Amino acid sequence: MKRLIVIVAAACAVVVFMSGCAMVGGVAGGSYGGIYTQTSGAVAVGSAAGSDKVGTATSTAIICFATGDSSIKAAMDSAGITKIHHVDCKVMSVMGVYAKYTTVVYGE
Secondary structure: OHHHHHHHHHHHHHHHHHHOOOOOOOOOOOOOOOOEEEEEEEEEEOOOOOOOEEEEEEEEEEOOEEEEOOOHHHHHHHHOOOOEEEEEEEEEEEOOOEEEEEEEEEEO
16 A cells, blocks of 8 residues: 555656646747647737848746746847837747747847
């Protein structure tokens, strides 16, 4: 009986650790893998005529801690963009241990 309790407790611990805390969800939706995810998606379209400038902003998460500013405003500021042509997002996650979300803004 004692061995059964240890096995069940170990199985529960594995399930909890494999579920991950460092998952990110894209604004545009998309596919997410439980072990590894690397996807890109469209977020928005603006009114700018050209897209000669490209700005990025990134936030990261490791286990249960997340930091960074992946806002559209931060991406615009990084390249001096004043008018948005379109916005994309990139999502990368490894087993819920490490995750990165990047906003990419194209514009003038």
